[in-house]
Amino acid sequence: MARERKIDMVILGLLNHEDLTGYDIKKRIDGAIGFFWKGSFGNIYPALKDMESGGMITKSDTSVGGREKTSYHITQSGRKALKDWLKEEQVSNELKYETILKLFFGGAESRDTSIHNIEVFEEQIQKDLKLLKTYSEILKKASGEEDHIYYLLSVSFGIETYEAYLKWCAKAKKKLKQRGGK
Amino acid sequence: MARERKIDMVILGLLNHEDLTGYDIKKRIDGAIGFFWKGSFGNIYPALKDMESGGMITKSDTSVGGREKTSYHITQSGRKALKDWLKEEQVSNELKYETILKLFFGGAESRDTSIHNIEVFEEQIQKDLKLLKTYSEILKKASGEEDHIYYLLSVSFGIETYEAYLKWCAKAKKKLKQRGGK
DNA sequence: ATCAGCATGTAAGGCGTTACATGATTCA
DNA sequence: TGAATCATGTAACGCCTTACATGCTGAT
Numbered sequence: 456m457a458r459e460r461k462i463d464m465v466i467l468g469l470l471n472h473e474d475l476t477g478y479d480i481k482k483r484i485d486g487a488i489g490f491f492w493k494g495s496f497g498n499i500y501p502a503l504k505d506m507e508s509g510g511m512i513t514k515s516d517t518s519v520g521g522r523e524k525t526s527y528h529i530t531q532s533g534r535k536a537l538k539d540w541l542k543e544e545q546v547s548n549e550l551k552y553e554t555i556l557k558l559f560f561g562g563a564e565s566r567d568t569s570i571h572n573i574e575v576f577e578e579q580i581q582k583d584l585k586l587l588k589t590y591s592e593i594l595k596k597a598s599g600e601e602d603h604i605y606y607l608l609s610v611s612f613g614i615e616t617y618e619a620y621l622k623w624c625a626k627a628k629k630k631l632k633q634r635g636g637k
Numbered sequence: 638m639a640r641e642r643k644i645d646m647v648i649l650g651l652l653n654h655e656d657l658t659g660y661d662i663k664k665r666i667d668g669a670i671g672f673f674w675k676g677s678f679g680n681i682y683p684a685l686k687d688m689e690s691g692g693m694i695t696k697s698d699t700s701v702g703g704r705e706k707t708s709y710h711i712t713q714s715g716r717k718a719l720k721d722w723l724k725e726e727q728v729s730n731e732l733k734y735e736t737i738l739k740l741f742f743g744g745a746e747s748r749d750t751s752i753h754n755i756e757v758f759e760e761q762i763q764k765d766l767k768l769l770k771t772y773s774e775i776l777k778k779a780s781g782e783e784d785h786i787y788y789l790l791s792v793s794f795g796i797e798t799y800e801a802y803l804k805w806c807a808k809a810k811k812k813l814k815q816r817g818g819k
Numbered sequence: 820a821t822c823a824g825c826a827t828g829t830a831a832g833g834c835g836t837t838a839c840a841t842g843a844t845t846c847a
Numbered sequence: 848t849g850a851a852t853c854a855t856g857t858a859a860c861g862c863c864t865t866a867c868a869t870g871c872t873g874a875t
Contacts (some may be wrong), residue, residue: 537742542750549733679835828869
């Protein structure tokens with residue numbers, strides 16, 4: 456059943472660009488990547504360990520100002536694994552939208568409840584959209600590297616879907632406010 | 638840390654509308670709900686068992702044409718749990734878009750690889766969008782029940798985001814085809 | 820002096836997927 | 848007769864989240 460753990464690919468993808476510590480990897484994942492993939496320390500460190508045993512990456516301990524650090528570097532076979540994954544056709548795009556799930560079953564409660572839930576969602580999206588737009592601006596200015604086009608496209612995926620969400624939110628609220636509540 | 642298993646709420650939401658067997662629940666989840674939440678037998682049956690012990694639902698065995706069936710019915714406390722969940726503000730909307738993850742790291746391979754991956758995604762979305770539009774048509778015709786507005790809004794969320802995806806796909810492919818591949 | 824951030828990990832527990840196991844019925 | 852669908856479950860395994868544990872450094 457092969458390897459299913461996609462965090463490996465996130466790590467390889469990041470290390471393909473630069474050497475990083477586990478802590479740095481976490482920070483990268485919490486950035487723009489966080490909009491379409493998550494990771495935690497309890498996830499990242501074991502993955503790094505396994506991949507080092509597997510020869511995908513190598514580690515080098517350095518001490519910066521007396522502080523211990525372990526940087527990881529991608530190997531040839533790691534790079535191959537990354538490329539093989541990129542070339543694989545099958546992907547799993549799974550989304551779990553609890554907001555929409557609640558809306559789907561919204562009939563069990565008042566319309567105001569659903570309207571409120573949409574508003575909570577809307578606020579979160581607005582906040583996230585602002586962040587995404589900031590990333591987009593930074594990327595547009597810092598352009599030059601070939602990789603940047605990929606980062607920019609990923610970010611614009613987020614921006615465009617979030618804008619669609621917001622449009623939907625407005626429409627949905629309006630519909631629910633029509634003809635009085637339940 | 639309370640209950641995290643959202644499949645319980647999916648089941649309660651469905652049973653709030655009508656009595657169902659585990660098998661029927663699976664079919665419902667594979668329908669319109671499947672676009673924002675998934676479920677499997679190995680998921681549903683244990684949840685039904687637990688929720689029956691917990692007094693959220695009651696079961697009644699019937700045999701239809703010699704075949705054994707176990708139908709579940711929601712109880713008062715099950716209905717209360719459903720309503721409480723609907724009124725809770727915090728939600729977890731998590732998406733794992735492997736397609737976008739691959740695109741983000743697309744620089745490790747040729748532009749054609751990324752273009753191809755986008756095309757695979759595009760085809761899947763087109764297929765799903767068609768299905769969603771079918772659901773939408775059915776709901777519009779069968780309208781009447783209060784619940785229908787919620788189903789319709791959920792489905793239109795899917796339709797509108799999928800349409801945004803398709804627009805993005807076209808744009809992304811165009812960008813990647815500019816100024817030659819890597 | 821204290822707090823935020825840097826830095827690395829482990830452990831428990833929960834949840835979900837997949838595969839397995841079984842058997843009946845209906846339709847071609 | 849055979850395949851698809853109905854119908855119910857269990858077991859193994861994998862993955863991830865959360866919480867815990869520890870300690871250093873730099874800035875205020």
